[in-house]
Amino acid sequence: MICSFFIAPSLQAKEHPSLILTKQGVKDIRANLGKLPVFDNAVKQVQAQVDAEIALGIDTPIPKDYSGGYTHERHKLNFVMAQKAGTLYQILQDEKYAKYVKDMLFQYEAMYLDLPVHPKPRSYARGKIFWQCLNDSNWLVYMAQAYDTIYDYLTAAERKTLEDNLFRPFADFISTGNPQFFNRIHNHSTWGNAAVGMIALVMDDDELLERALYGLDDDGIEFGTKDDDGGFLKVEGQKAGFLANLEDPFSPSGYFTEGPYYQRYAMYPFLVFALGMENSRPDVGVLQHKDDVLIKGVYALLNLSDKKGEFFALNDGQKGMSLMAKELVTAVNTAYYYGDQDPTLLSIAADQGTVLLDQSGLAVAKAIEAGKAKPYVKPSVNYGDGPNGDQGGVAVVRYGDSDLELVFKYSAQGLSHGHYDKLSYSLFEGGDEVAQDYGLSRFVNIEKKGGGNYLPENASWAKQTIAHNTVTQNETSHFGGDYATGSQHHSDLYFYESNNDAVQVVSATEVNAYPGTKLHRTMAVIKDEGFEKPFLLDIVRIDGSKRNQYDLPFYFNGQVLETTFDYEQPEKLAALGDKNGYQHLWVEGVSKPLKSDSWQFTWINEAKYYTLTSSADKADQVMFTRIGANDPLFNLRRDAGIMIRRDKSKDTTFASVIEPHGAYSPVTELSLNANSSINALDVLQSDDDYTAVKITTVDDRSIVFILANSDASTSKKHKLKAGGKTYKWKGAYYLGS
Known part of the structure; x- marks a missing residue:
């Protein structure tokens, strides 16, 4: 299926950066450096981290470990630092950061095509750099951003080498090479779809972009096949791709069916790819999809946390994960800037103590400095579950x-x-x-x-x-x-x-x-x-x-x-x-x-x-x-x-x-x-x-509660004799003496 929005050629040359950072965003940031303590401190913290890594030198070891092992954590740190270094290059205009990203990418380019699948066999979809395609997709989501920031620093020949030997083979591996991972409704696939979509935007590759948005037409997956966690890879009639992952797991109110722990994890690829589309292809309306469900999802996440800001352990969830997580910094900054500039979000951002180094983080820092923050008061909520919000739900009183x-x-x-x-x-x-x-x-x-x-x-x-x-x-x-x-x-x-x-x-x-x-x-x-x-x-x-x-x-x-x-x-x-x-x-x-x-x-x-x-x-x-x-x-x-x-x-x-x-x-x-x-x-x-x-x-004293078990109508009148006393009321329940 070829979608019409891919047919019309762009009337102007694509500029970089254009994913999360934009050209205008970078200009605005540079103009405000030294004026906003929250933003300036965020820049200093990132600069200290990246400078320390540059001093250590770049290490891209042959993959061998599960999560927590050296090679896993090293490659994970690499993609995080590359994204941060690219951002610093744009903001500070210091070429050492661009060179760091370039050198790292070429080290990966030199090894990637010859890498076998990861030696650890546990995953239903083994990666090459990591033990599962999920983490490989993490890598590409971040590295796409890094590539976008140094795109114009590289020569045309260098870009062609990276795209031919690293980025396109990487995108093919996690999509057509692993359809059981890419073509499903799950937070795993969200990362995979976003990874392919983001590198497609940087490379201006419509074929990869369509693949990311709509999935693979013919994936060869047998219905009933299960993943490592016992979940089905695919069910009859289920669509795939990024837009399907926006449709099915989210209810209209923003509740994510896997629960807040995994919503927190998935919100990063959901948001950064949606922002990449907003900045590069606003005609598609991904950020506004399903009546702004991603912005609603940010509020759902905030409301599904306790007084300390830790997420409720619904379904698989590690206790202690909280609003201080990096994904929530992205979520809060994004919801403020691309939403309604809700001043209550600023109090969350202030508690987080940092902002994104992009135009949304700049806007949050400006608003905090201007004293616009108001307390965020978590309400009682009742979130429906399922694509239409009619598959049960979760209530917080x-x-x-x-x-x-x-x-x-x-x-x-x-x-x-x-x-x-x-x-x-x-x-x-x-x-x-x-x-x-x-x-x-x-x-x-x-x-x-x-x-x-x-x-x-x-x-x-x-x-x-x-x-x-x-x-x-x-x-x-x-x-x-x-x-x-x-x-x-x-x-x-x-x-x-x-x-x-x-x-x-x-x-x-x-x-x-x-x-x-x-x-x-x-x-x-x-x-x-x-x-x-x-x-x-x-x-x-x-x-x-x-x-x-x-x-x-x-x-x-x-x-x-x-x-x-x-x-x-x-x-x-x-x-x-x-x-x-x-x-x-x-x-x-x-x-x-x-x-x-x-x-x-x-x-x-x-x-x-x-x-x-x-x-x-x-x-x-x-x-x-x-x-x-x-x-x-x-x-x-x-x-x-x-x-x-x-x-x-x-x-x-x-x-x-x-x-x-x-x-x-x-x-x-x-x-x-x-x-x-x-x-x-x-x-x-x-x-x-x-x-x-x-x-x-x-x-x-007596406190009596009576529930009408067969009619919850608020207008229905009831009369009951119980415990030697007659009670009359209207509605689903009675509370009195």
Whole structure:
């Protein structure tokens, strides 16, 4: 397919640089050097880094290592430094930087054609410089920018040599040479598409540009072939190329189906290629594609981080990745300059402490210097998942000026980085995990741990349902832990409300995780005058077609303080099960059947107190667990959990409250408000029509929450008699006394 926008020849000669930096941008930067501290400091930092590398000399070793090894890290540093050096050449007009880039490129040119595929065999698509084509694509994305900045410094003969012996063979290798990598919907392919597209723009090669935007017409990939992570390389009817990767993984609101950790990683190639197109081929409208979804994606990333700026661990995600990442510097600068010059973005940029050395970074630095920055306030949000935003989603509830943040996941599978955890959640206070999601099992770029790659425990533990704060039925993960099955389904939003001063609620259903079982989970963050802080009410209603065993875990951080139930510790530790993640859980304590209507567990973490209060069936058991069984290489964290087990149940309801309260000072040794304000939690009624829960406080007040299970309409009137009292209300829920 030849697109019309490639047919008309350009009316003027192509100028360089024209990818991220532009000719006019460079002029403006030079005119403002020495006037903007944020920008000037960024220049000095980059100059110090590049000067140190120039002094060391250029090393392009024969590739042999996985992530974290010397050759991998050396080649990675090379492409980063080349891009920075080229930028310095444009800004400072010092030829030593252009010569550094030129010499490095010719060292790669001398070796590239004779390089075999990388000797490490682990990847489904092995690179030549790196162990996977993904990293080769990283190289080309950065080197295309470096080449663009020194293009006019090189002679025509030098450019021809580089393009014939390095850049075009490189682009062919990661595209036509590896269609299973290039022609799919995945962050891997985004990097590959962007790499080919960016070098195409520099070389003014329409054939490569079309390949980047639309993928390969005939890729020869068999449907059903899987990658290293168990994800399908291609599904029936799926398009490919950069534009398809903009369409399918992003919802209209900017949520990226793989989760924020991989959205952060993919945003760099998404943005830099889109900017390259904006500066070189604005007629195509890539930056504006899908109603400015890339700019919306920047805001989604910001909102999917906690109070400390660290991304929520949805799907595969390494904890600690944050808004300070270099990709977010690119994202924030780009969203400010090419968006609406939102002054709240400037506060994020100021916290990051650096800017891009291009026209967007210059604009941000000018605005900060002019005092235009305003605080960025993260709102409660509900992001739909899927290309049309109708494949479930993720809600983040933030209550007013409190530090409490609830993350409720009812999304689609999330491609190969997805986990089997429908209707799961995590809870934060002040950026500290109260109820945590495990995240991924991988030590990124630490070669001593599996070459820095995903560890076997990512599949055997981190992806499994029992690793998350959600219901596991009969010790089997959602969808049987099968990727193909999970990819066909998503949970559905029942309702979401965030505009009530007393409560914010999100509710969703899941009917496909276990055939014959419907899961309905409702989470309400409630502010009540009798409580020091807002608290979380969690209701899980299960409608089963037969009797099952249900396990509901709660993974907490901190030190156990007190329980209202008795439990016994085993003399010898044993795993809870033998598969589906259960083989990785030690059982550290087991209660007898509770024989009570509710129970409590109190712990302390980061000098703050928390109490979990839960309703109970009299046959329920509570277990203390710890991750780490059957893990001889210590690949897993030894995190603690507490789990409710309800056996031989058909239709049942779990109701729990997580209550933050009080604090302890290790300096003054003063403990404040260490006790829960709740005396009991009872399920008054739960059927197809209504679930009614009553919280009884220590001062004998009642808080009643009733959910209309079959009609979430805001105009529907309801009447229910429960617990000896009649309640009337309009809408999906009732909250009162």
